[in-house]
Amino acid sequence: MKKTLLDKLHIPLTCKINRKLFKKQFIENFSLNANEKNIINEDVKNITLEYLLNKDKINIAPYSDEDEDYSEVAFIRVELLNSNRLKKLSNIIQYIPYPLIVVFADKNKICINISPKRINKNDSSKLVIEESYFTEWIDLDNSSKIDQEFLESLEIKNHPFTNFLEFYNSYLNKLIAFNASQYSGSLEQNEDTKELLKKIQEIKVNINEIVSKIKKEIDIRYKVNFNIELKKLNDRLENLKETL
Numbered sequence: 001m002k003k004t005l006l007d008k009l010h011i012p013l014t015c016k017i018n019r020k021l022f023k024k025q026f027i028e029n030f031s032l033n034a035n036e037k038n039i040i041n042e043d044v045k046n047i048t049l050e051y052l053l054n055k056d057k058i059n060i061a062p063y064s065d066e067d068e069d070y071s072e073v074a075f076i077r078v079e080l081l082n083s084n085r086l087k088k089l090s091n092i093i094q095y096i097p098y099p100l101i102v103v104f105a106d107k108n109k110i111c112i113n114i115s116p117k118r119i120n121k122n123d124s125s126k127l128v129i130e131e132s133y134f135t136e137w138i139d140l141d142n143s144s145k146i147d148q149e150f151l152e153s154l155e156i157k158n159h160p161f162t163n164f165l166e167f168y169n170s171y172l173n174k175l176i177a178f179n180a181s182q183y184s185g186s187l188e189q190n191e192d193t194k195e196l197l198k199k200i201q202e203i204k205v206n207i208n209e210i211v212s213k214i215k216k217e218i219d220i221r222y223k224v225n226f227n228i229e230l231k232k233l234n235d236r237l238e239n240l241k242e243t244l
Contacts, residue, residue, distance in 0.1 A: 005103055005110060005140070006050045006075050011156050015057045021047040021076075030095045039089050043082040047093070051075040053164070063165035067118050069127065070164035073099045080106045083137075090115070090132060097127050099168050109137045114172045133175050136182065149187055150178040183241040196244055203237045 023040050026032065026047075032040065054072035055062055062071040078093060080086075083106045090113045093102055102113040112135045117127035138147050152158075159170040177189040180197055210230045217223050 004050065004077055004105075005151065005154075006077060008151075009075075009155050011051045011053070011075070012058055015051045015053045017049045017052045019049045021049055023047070026092060026095070030092070032092065036088070036092050039085050040092055043080060043085055043089055045079040045081050046077075047079075048077045049074060050077050053167075058161075060161045060167055061163040063163040068165060069119055070099055070168055073101065073164050073168055076100055076102045078102060078104045080104055083111075086111065087132065087134070090134070091129070094129055094132070099127075099164070101168075101171055106137070108141045109139050111135055111137050112175060114168075114175050116168070116172065133172060133179075135175055135178055146178070146181050146185070146187065150174065150181070153187065180244045184244040189244075193244060196240055200237065200240050203233055203240070207233050207237065 023044060026040050027037055052072060052074050053060065063069075064071060074096070076093065076096070078089070080089075083104070086104060090102065090104075093113075094100060094115050094117075099117060100113075100115065104111045104113065113132060115132040116130045118130055120126040120128045135150075138151070143151070153174050154171065158174075160166045173189070174187075176194050176197060177187045180189055180193050181187050183200070207230065210226055210233065214223055214226045214230070217226060
């Protein structure tokens with residue numbers, strides 16, 4: 001059997017599950033709406049629970065408090081037929097009620113998703129996504145030096161075994177550092193990296209909105225104002241990139 005990226009993380013074989021998760025399981029076990037059912041049926045080729053880490057399988061302590069439950073961490077691989085609705089599909093996969101590290105594979109390209117979760121105050125048996133993070137698509141057949149460094153950094157030996165919360169957050173920090181590297185050219189990060197990336201994404205959304213307005217606007221006066229605003233946003237964007 002061909003090794004997947006997750007196999008190359010050198011996770012102990014005691015944690016190896018390699019269990020197929022069928023689309024029917026998602027449809028029957030989660031309250032999916034019609035659109036979500038279409039996405040799971042049309043966009044997914046295979047879903048595999050490749051590794052499940054808990055205190056019985058690896059020497060990492062569980063962590064839980066009134067807000068978080070990191071008793072175990074699962075690594076899941078999703079082979080895609082269509083990647084156009086990736087973020088909506090990710091929300092469906094993340095219905096699985098424990099912390100997940102998900103690798104989406106579209107032929108030889110991969111995208112990694114990490115979504116920290118908190119305990120649902122109305123139902124302590126459920127976890128709620130706080131925020132979802134995605135890497136850019138990485139072409140495994142044509143990867144850059146930074147891509148390779150990032151993938152090597154995901155090996156399990158590069159993460160703390162203190163408890164599953166710190167273990168999971170370490171993977172998240174590696175992902176954030178990789179996303180920042182497209183601007184900084186390095187996987188080094190500081191305490192502000194996460195917040196700076198969030199601001200960059202917000203400004204990029206605003207820039208796209210302004211560009212769209214400029215294209216539609218007929219009145220030259222409004223076009224001028226939009227262009228002034230666009231210039232300010234682009235300047236702000238460049239300043240943030242230099243800060244990373």
